[in-house]
Amino acid sequence: MPEILINGQKFEAEAGQTVLEAARAAGIFVPTFCWHPQLSTAGNCRMCLVEVEGRGLDIACNMPVSAGMRVLTDSPEVRAHRRAILQFITLNHPVDCGICDKAGECSLQDYHYAYNGEASISAEPKVRSTKYYNLSSRILLDNERCILCLRCTRFTHEISKSMALGVESRGDVSVIRPVADRPLGDDPYSDNIVDLCPVGALQSRQFLHKTRVWYLEPTPSVCPGCARGCSVNIWHRKPEWHVKTLDPAQNQSIARVTPLENPAVNGPWICNKGRDLARIFERRRATEPMLQGSPVALETALERARELIGAARHPLALVSNWGSNEELDAFQRSLGAVFTAYVKSDSVPQPGERLEDELLIRADKNPNSAAARALYADAPARLPEGTDLVLVWGEGCDFGALPRGARLIFLNAYLAPENGHADVFLPTSVQTERDGHYTNFQGVISGFHACFAKPSGALDAEALFRSLAAPARVHA
Amino acid sequence: MAGRQLLMNFPVTANSHTLAEYRARGGYTAIAKALREMKPQQITQEVVAAGLQGRGGASFPTGRKWQVVVPGDGQPHYLIANADEGEPGTFKDRWILENAPHLLVEGMLLTAYALDARHCFIYIRGEFDLPYRRIAGAVEEAYAARWLGEQIAGSGFSCDLIVYRGAGAYVAGEASGLISSLEGKKGYPRNRPPRLTVRGLYQRPTVVNNVESLANVTGIIRDGAAAFRAVGTEKSPGTRLISVSGHVNRPGVYEVELGFPWRRFIDEDCGGVLGGRAIKAVVPGGISSKVLTGAEIALLALSHEALWDVNSTLGSGGMIVIAEGTCMVHLLQIMLRFYHHESCGQCTPCRHGTGWMHRIVDRIVAGEGRPEDIERLYYVAKYNDGTTICGLGDAAGFAAAGILDKFRDEFEYCIEHKRSRYEGRIECLRS
Numbered sequence: 001m002p003e004i005l006i007n008g009q010k011f012e013a014e015a016g017q018t019v020l021e022a023a024r025a026a027g028i029f030v031p032t033f034c035w036h037p038q039l040s041t042a043g044n045c046r047m048c049l050v051e052v053e054g055r056g057l058d059i060a061c062n063m064p065v066s067a068g069m070r071v072l073t074d075s076p077e078v079r080a081h082r083r084a085i086l087q088f089i090t091l092n093h094p095v096d097c098g099i100c101d102k103a104g105e106c107s108l109q110d111y112h113y114a115y116n117g118e119a120s121i122s123a124e125p126k127v128r129s130t131k132y133y134n135l136s137s138r139i140l141l142d143n144e145r146c147i148l149c150l151r152c153t154r155f156t157h158e159i160s161k162s163m164a165l166g167v168e169s170r171g172d173v174s175v176i177r178p179v180a181d182r183p184l185g186d187d188p189y190s191d192n193i194v195d196l197c198p199v200g201a202l203q204s205r206q207f208l209h210k211t212r213v214w215y216l217e218p219t220p221s222v223c224p225g226c227a228r229g230c231s232v233n234i235w236h237r238k239p240e241w242h243v244k245t246l247d248p249a250q251n252q253s254i255a256r257v258t259p260l261e262n263p264a265v266n267g268p269w270i271c272n273k274g275r276d277l278a279r280i281f282e283r284r285r286a287t288e289p290m291l292q293g294s295p296v297a298l299e300t301a302l303e304r305a306r307e308l309i310g311a312a313r314h315p316l317a318l319v320s321n322w323g324s325n326e327e328l329d330a331f332q333r334s335l336g337a338v339f340t341a342y343v344k345s346d347s348v349p350q351p352g353e354r355l356e357d358e359l360l361i362r363a364d365k366n367p368n369s370a371a372a373r374a375l376y377a378d379a380p381a382r383l384p385e386g387t388d389l390v391l392v393w394g395e396g397c398d399f400g401a402l403p404r405g406a407r408l409i410f411l412n413a414y415l416a417p418e419n420g421h422a423d424v425f426l427p428t429s430v431q432t433e434r435d436g437h438y439t440n441f442q443g444v445i446s447g448f449h450a451c452f453a454k455p456s457g458a459l460d461a462e463a464l465f466r467s468l469a470a471p472a473r474v475h476a
Numbered sequence: 477m478a479g480r481q482l483l484m485n486f487p488v489t490a491n492s493h494t495l496a497e498y499r500a501r502g503g504y505t506a507i508a509k510a511l512r513e514m515k516p517q518q519i520t521q522e523v524v525a526a527g528l529q530g531r532g533g534a535s536f537p538t539g540r541k542w543q544v545v546v547p548g549d550g551q552p553h554y555l556i557a558n559a560d561e562g563e564p565g566t567f568k569d570r571w572i573l574e575n576a577p578h579l580l581v582e583g584m585l586l587t588a589y590a591l592d593a594r595h596c597f598i599y600i601r602g603e604f605d606l607p608y609r610r611i612a613g614a615v616e617e618a619y620a621a622r623w624l625g626e627q628i629a630g631s632g633f634s635c636d637l638i639v640y641r642g643a644g645a646y647v648a649g650e651a652s653g654l655i656s657s658l659e660g661k662k663g664y665p666r667n668r669p670p671r672l673t674v675r676g677l678y679q680r681p682t683v684v685n686n687v688e689s690l691a692n693v694t695g696i697i698r699d700g701a702a703a704f705r706a707v708g709t710e711k712s713p714g715t716r717l718i719s720v721s722g723h724v725n726r727p728g729v730y731e732v733e734l735g736f737p738w739r740r741f742i743d744e745d746c747g748g749v750l751g752g753r754a755i756k757a758v759v760p761g762g763i764s765s766k767v768l769t770g771a772e773i774a775l776l777a778l779s780h781e782a783l784w785d786v787n788s789t790l791g792s793g794g795m796i797v798i799a800e801g802t803c804m805v806h807l808l809q810i811m812l813r814f815y816h817h818e819s820c821g822q823c824t825p826c827r828h829g830t831g832w833m834h835r836i837v838d839r840i841v842a843g844e845g846r847p848e849d850i851e852r853l854y855y856v857a858k859y860n861d862g863t864t865i866c867g868l869g870d871a872a873g874f875a876a877a878g879i880l881d882k883f884r885d886e887f888e889y890c891i892e893h894k895r896s897r898y899e900g901r902i903e904c905l906r907s
Contacts, residue, residue, distance in 0.1 A: 043667040044823045046863050057862055062667045084859035088828040121852065124835040148821065167662060167821070170645070172831040174821035 002067035007074060013065040020048055020060035023073060030073050031082065031111050033089075033198045034149035035061040038268060039158055042150050046085050047111065051075045079115070086116040092127040092172060093199070094144045095120075102200030104213040108147065127172050135165075135178060136185035138205055138272065139194060143175045146201035152176060152193035159269065160359065162187035176201075188354045188361065191275045192268075195258055206275065207256045215241040216255050221448040222438050223257070223274040224322055224367035224431060228360050229440035230266035232274055233258045234432060236451050252452045254278040254432070264444050271361055273353070277432075284415040286427040287457035293420035298459070305424040305468055308407050309338060312389035316406075318344035318379055320394030321366040323461060324436025325445065328371055330462040331393070334469035339391060342379035343372040346396040362441060371439040392422075393461065411461060428461045429454045478741045478778075479733025480707050482695050482715050483688070488575050493610050495617040498578040504623055506698035507585045511631040514697075516547045519590035523693060526701035527713045532558055532686030533762065533792040534867070535780050538693075544673035545681045547592035554682040555593040556658070557584055557690050559600040559611070560642050560649040563762035564814055566794030568717035569687035571729040573600070573607035576691065577614035581637065583690035585623065586697050588635045591683055596637045599654050602644040612639050646818035650866045651684035652676075653820065664822045665866035688717055688793075708734035712780040716793050722759075723750040723799035734779045741778060742797060753799040757882070761791025763811050764871030766878035770800075788878070803898040804883040805890045808876060809837045810902070815872035826869030829860040833876050841900065845891030853880060 001012050006023055013022035018041075023030050033045035041062050048060040053070040057077065072078060089108065097103040129143035153165045153176065164184040168177040184190050194204045218233035235255045237243070242251045257277050259270040289301035296304075309315060317339035319331060331341070347365045349355055356363040383390070387403040393411045399418055402408065410422035419425045433454045437447045454460075491497055498504070510519055524539030545553055557580060561569040572580055580598075588596050598615075600608050615637050618624045626634045640658055647653040648663040655677045657663035666672075676682025692714060696704045705713045712734040718741075721727045725747030732741055742748065742755070749755055755770035766788040768776075776782050783790050798807070816834040821827045833856050836849050857873035857880075864870055880887065889897045 041667070043865060046824050049863060059667070062669070064669065081859060081863060084855070085824055085863070088824045088832075088859070091828040091832055121855070122832060123846070124832060124839070127831065147824070148827065169821075170647075171816060171819040171821040172827050174827070 019063040100200035107198035151196040160189035219451040225273040227362040227364035227441040231260040231262035290425040315389040317341040317391040321369040321372040334465040484731040526704040531688035553593040555596040562646040562649040563792040566792040568719040583693040647820040722797040757798040759796035762794040765791035843894035
């Protein structure tokens with residue numbers, strides 16, 4: 001354990017660490033653009049220049065610690081050079097923060113205010129470059145904002161391995177460009193480069209000019225896209241910034257999804273499917289309980305369901321593997337003794353979707369199969385004849401394969417034609433409207449939290465199961 | 477002749493570059509002797525004892541670079557001859573490649589033997605045509621005569637030599653940029669540590685030496701370190717090939733014994749300045765070395781230590797003589813255009829700094845200079861220095877600061893009067 005001095009303070013560093021890592025571990029912030037803990041060291045931004053007494057300036061990200069070295073991270077010399085590096089970076093940067101989606105969470109902005117604070121001292125015209133370069137159907141590139149830190153190219157080479165990006169030309173007209181025959185659109189992890197970009201050069205088309213980031217707040221959640229269960233942040237408008245006119249639906253919608261670093265599950269990455277949770281959760285919702293297609297009061301629907309359950313001799317349940325651990329537990333406690341239950345897969349791989357890979361994506365496209373299978377077996381292809389009642393919870397049911405003549409209780413969150421065919425239909429909440437946990441394929445349990453209020457009429461499945469077991473009053 | 481000669485010591489004829497003539501001059505006796513009588517470490521010791529300094533620009537002791545590589549440590553080692561001679565004003569390696577290619581091949585064999593390198597590369601710049609044909613021909617001849625390949629001269633030593641043509645990027649002349657290019661990547665220089673002698677080509681210990689350095693190894697092993705040390709000065713043994721261009725009557729490549737009086741070299745060997753004018757300035761070793769005034773070189777010797785004393789360097793041996801009446805503002809503009817064009821764009825200070833300086837000087841030349849421009853040029857030069865990944869980034873700053881330091885009044889004149897004091901003259905016609 002080499003002991004080093006940073007700004008005169010002694011710290012124990014680990015052998016093999018760089019000065020940057022040692023400083024950050026000791027709580028001393030050294031600014032960086034190109035350095036990222038998961039990527040190889042590029043050392044090209046030169047922002048992390050520090051002074052080593054007796055050796056002069058060098059970059060901290062590529063400097064191995066050695067016993068007794070004296071590092072200064074805030075000497076006058078270091079401060080002057082940081083200012084100069086920011087002058088160089090902003091020399092040809094358009095500084096169009098006013099229309100840049102990154103503004104508010106941009107390293108260049110933060111460092112400018114922290115370490116430079118003065119406008120560009122250059123009087124020369126800036127080098128112009130491509131705006132809105134179409135990298136894929138998901139990502140646009142603004143070459144003028146790009147500071148060529150090469151995080152994105154290193155990501156596609158080292159993490160997603162699509163090798164989709166490279167640098168074309170040289171000098172101050174160097175540009176990030178897609179590599180021929182390796183479209184970025186085929187990289188299911190491509191959107192991570194938008195987060196990785198320390199400035200606003202890489203822009204998500206979904207999020208383009210949608211909102212300013214300071215109107216948003218993140219809620220920790222879990223991606224239900226596959227059995228990996230990546231930790232994510234779901235960004236939505238802060239309550240104090242809720243819009244009251246124009247389009248109040250914005251208040252209830254997902255602005256964007258970003259990875260929430262979780263070393264046990266997904267590290268700092270998620271796949272593009274996780275970015276598109278709005279496509280799952282913001283489909284048209286079912287909000288009215290129904291008896292054979294006719295809207296009824298909730299109590300009426302529940303009463304009818306209880307009647308059917310009481311009358312059935314061979315009731316069978318298809319349990320959702322999108323149900324949270326809490327919901328599965330509530331089902332088992334309330335109705336587990338009444339129903340013969342099987343696990344149903346709500347979601348199957350879509351055409352064109354990557355089935356499985358070594359990084360994150362799993363073939364099972366459901367978030368909680370592990371917990372559901374711990375309780376029940378997978379549903380057989382042919383359900384037993386003689387079943388006289390089926391409770392279907394969630395999507396993905398092949399209604400044609402249900403036993404003939406059986407009554408049907410259906411719990412679903414979204415509008416679907418089958419809702420009206422059920423003897424009893426009960427609308428449920430979705431993941432973004434409640435708290436809960438999923439157990440991923442490795443057995444790691446991750447929690448999610450409510451981002452939005454339930455639409456009026458929708459109910460949590462947990463409460464529904466309890467009231468189906470015992471005729472207590474249910475509150476929406 | 478500027479002192480004794482070690483490399484250009486034979487008459488250049490139509491066939492003097494061939495294997496037959498090289499053998500007749502005593503060629504491939506050094507490698508034969510080394511394989512017969514010497515251990516690899518002895519070769520390295522001999523080169524260390526000779527005090528050979530790198531001829532590519534940094535003047536780093538060649539033997540000390542080799543000592544980092546441990547022969548027989550169980551991993552492949554590589555040797556690369558840097559023939560990507562791109563420093564403006566420099567064309568001396570070209571002379572070796574064209575006229576003494578076997579001298580380089582033999583020097584590389586000796587070095588490869590010393591370093592335990594099975595595979596060697598010559599990275600030659602793409603613009604070189606005749607030099608490429610000559611060195612490729614020499615390698616072919618050497619293979620045919622079994623001086624390259626398996627079990628050379630009946631010994632256990634085998635060595636393959638591959639000639640690789642670059643695409644003409646200045647930055648590929650930087651050792652680590654060269655390696656990136658040789659690996660098939662963009663010619664981006666690499667951060668140190670690790671040093672290339674620890675992790676270089678294909679992540680293995682690699683020595684990159686200049687063509688002239690390697691050519692000198694042959695003589696050092698053939699005649700011994702003492703004979704090499706007998707030439708030149710105490711601190712700069714041997715000779716340097718100097719490529720002279722600019723306002724002299726006889727530009728060309730000359731071999732100069734280190735320590736030779738500079739003024740005498742220009743006046744006698746190079747035939748003096750065009751039109752008998754006074755020397756305004758001299759770029760001593762490629763445009764990345766700091767420019768010297770005529771007065772400064774008047775009593776100076778051509779040696780590494782003499783140049784270091786005046787805060788410049790013999791660099792790559794590319795000497796540009798600039799006669800009185802030349803516009804230094806315009807000259808700096810040309811230099812900066814080069815650095816701007818050749819910056820690889822990897823690290824921030826060089827990517828933006830070179831273009832920044834270029835645009836400022838462009839503006840001054842166009843008569844739109846502002847009083848703060850000189851200070852701004854110094855600012856960019858200062859913060860380019862020591863902040864870049866490779867030495868070529870610093871060099872643009874050196875060049876600018878070097879000219880500004882010594883010819884600031886010309887820039888001030890140009891800014892104030894909106895025109896050059898010398899009407900932007902660069903050419904110096906014979907009068």
